[in-house]
Amino acid sequence: MNKLLLAALISGAMAVPAFAADYTIMAPAAPGGGWDQTARTMQEALQSSGISGNVQVTNVPGAGGTIGLAQFVNQSAGNPNALIVGGYVMVGAILTNASPVTLEEVTPIARLTGEAVAIVVPKNSDLKTLADLVAKLKADAGSVSWAGGSAGGADHITAGLIAKTVGVDPTTINYIAYSGGGEALAAVLGAQVTAGISGYSEFASQIEAGELRLLAVSSDERIPGVDAPTLREAGVDMALQNWRMVAAAPGITAEQKAAISADIEKMVNSDAWKTALETKGWVNTYLAGDAFDVQLDADIGATEAILKDIGLVQ
Amino acid sequence: MSSGAPNLSRRPDGAALVIAVILAGIAAIIIWQTSQMRLPPIQARVGPTVFPYAIAGGMLLLSVGTAVSAMRGGFPARDNDNYVPIAWIIGGLVAQILLLSTAGFSIATGILFAFTAKAFGRGPLWQTIPIGVVFAFIVWFAFAKGLQLSLPAGFLERLIP
């Protein structure tokens, strides 16, 4: 049984013919993180469904992806085989780090996956609904400590937007930054803070186990199978999605862009990609073409405004 | 390494005094840079400048301590180091840094290897550079091809599809 499986895998790996374009995907993050996993999942899906025979992944970590982005723009201009993975975090990082290179300079291809930000409280908390949390926030903004990821990231931006939407000065929020969602989760579980704010998947298993109470999610629509309102339904008129995307090099021709877009669309529809999303618990939010460009512009504008409001960007 | 007997002569130790000056200089840079920081209007009881100032203050005290120790000859006796091998190794590292992106991993790293061997008395370079390049190429092959590590490739590496 084992041997059969092994033999099948090896022959499968060797039988991949040299199809069409070879791609080099840059993950502007260290091995193991979300962007790296996205890049490697793309590599796997592109190769196993025969869209590309040879896909390489390179890691260029640092400064919220802006180091990788700068290197990508400098070295890959006009190269139709070069791709870069990025995400919403990059939008904020470009602004807070005053990055010399922006997303304007690459050729965005498609949004691939997305995740709602979840607002949770410890199971023994007095706050039963989002309205309770908002009331406490309005009464004394400093008394609500929010645990989330790094300052200026999607979690911090969501907390700032909630405050702004309900009419609380965003600079007064008491946001405690942790490295990654994991440590923030521990702080909420240990009831060290009032609320936790991070990607839904970070909290999912604890919510299921009843250790955390989910007050709301930041997506436009409810997450299927999850019993929690969206922020809008709970009376806070805003929505935010923490997405990941793929972009191509600057200076490629329209035909080259069309060819890459076609390959990515094929990949998104492949079984390998769908299976991978399922095992990793990622939500498919594929959006391409003009619709994605419009969405990207809107996100950049909104992010810049709130970062100024919070005081992280001047 | 820190257990040498103190210098018994009470002449001031010039190099150690330089260390004291450097420490004070670093402290000054930290203080200057920190004072230039724009503080965001965020609720912060202990802001981002407190630790830098505290560390700079500590460094200033240590700078004074180092100066006192230098005046009293409190530093351990130093070996009579030979700087030629050091120059070879640093030269090898600089050559590797400059060559990596154009010549690729094997050639750049092969030169580092040969220069290091030279520092330890093994030469001549026309023999050790080829040895180094072959060694680095094998390493490159194992890690880049076998384990998918992304390492800079040059024309040598591109010979292998």
Place this chain on the structure above:
Amino acid sequence: MDTFGLLAQGMVAALQWQNLIYALIGVTLGTAVGVLPGIGPALTVALLLPVTYRLDAAGSLIMFAGIYYGGMYGGSTTSILLNTPGESASIVTALEGNKMARKGRGGPALATAAIGSFVAGLIATLALAFVAPWVVKFALAFGPAEYFALMVLAFITVSAAFGDSAVRGLTALFIGLGLGIIGIDQQTGQSRLAFGVLDLLDGIEVTTLAVALFAIGETLKIAADRNQVKEEVMAVKGSVWMTKEDWKRSWIPWLRGTAIGFPIGAMPAGGADVSSFLSYSAEKSFAKHPEEFGHGAIEGVAGPEAANNASAAGTLVPLLTLGLPTTATAAIMLAGFQQFGLQPGPLLFANNANLVWALIASLLVANFMLIVLNLPLIGLWVKLLTIPKPWLYGGILVFATLGTLGANGAMSGHIGPISFSFELVLLLAFGVLGYLLRRFGYPIAPVVVGLILGPMAEQQLRRALAISQGDVTILFHSPIAITLYVVTAIAVLLPLFMRLRGKGQVLGQLASDED
């Protein structure tokens, strides 16, 4: 089924002959890659993880466990023999281990590291199986105030354990603290001391600093030594194996290291490096011959190595029970587990019981394989020291730069048309710093300690005060924090007291020697 039954079932699965072969392959690969100087366990696991994808769930889990333990152990080999730790947790091992190796006692040092790792791995894995739910409750009770107290304890005991000159030890520590400020401040997102360089925004990578100070600095120092040609190669002096005395001095540190390492590894902001520092200072203060520390005390290898491994198993507690990856290695392992269909979290033991027990059984088997493979190989590893120096140090620099490039391959610097790796420039600069520190008699380890503990202490203190809205009493509000401060006070006062009582005469004599 009860815990023992489930574990037994897991063991039966893990002990099938092909699984044993997978474990052996995993341990061999892990050790082979992990032993390269400059390549730590995180990179080793990340590089070798794809190798396991080709197998079925049980086979890949067990090979993965082998790679993990192999990578952990491999790092200590080069620390001991060549004074070139590949990551922060084996720095302490290098302190005493390399001194032992220089006296021709590399064999016993490697043996006590291997057996200590085995003992710690065994106890900690069993603890993972049986007490994980309770340990995790304890770990969650640690808030910012408690972590800050733990950092204070680590700072005080670790600085007390270093070197003979307070000024030079503290200076080294402050250099590390200063390096720790560089980069984006986590709480406010503002950059500090980055001088507008993008590459500095993420701060100084601990691995780069450690590899540079130790591997490059050591190479420079040895190359500059005019007496190097005359120096005899002392690969083995006396027995390769541990003597009765070595055993007697090792077994308590193994257990103590395990006891320190496991709970600290289980804490979300703990980590193998912190536990190895604490274990080292504990061994020094409990030692019968503290004067041997710094000159090759076997306790200083046995304790930290056990702590290092126990905390690696401890890391699995939050990873499996909360789905919390607390180290880079753990984050990569999480990605690995997901490949096998394991979804770490509170429901894991309920939903994936078979896979969990297979994993725990795999860890036990891999741990056993590690010692089976490595004890006989010690004689071979020691031969590393007989490689002629030009080739040996050439190779060390090749792998040190390879590991640095592999972890961060950005070619982000530019001189005209040439682009270069900024990380390698840092490696070179810190290598020169390492040489200068050695030349002027400064200890090396406190620099790395400062870089690791400084930012942690700062962030935890600021988090604690932000949560309490400026109320300083939060720092002393919990029994855990108070206990930690009491331990700190004892650690400072006890040696002073002992010295005053026991060595009063010696002190008097010393004083009369002064002029």
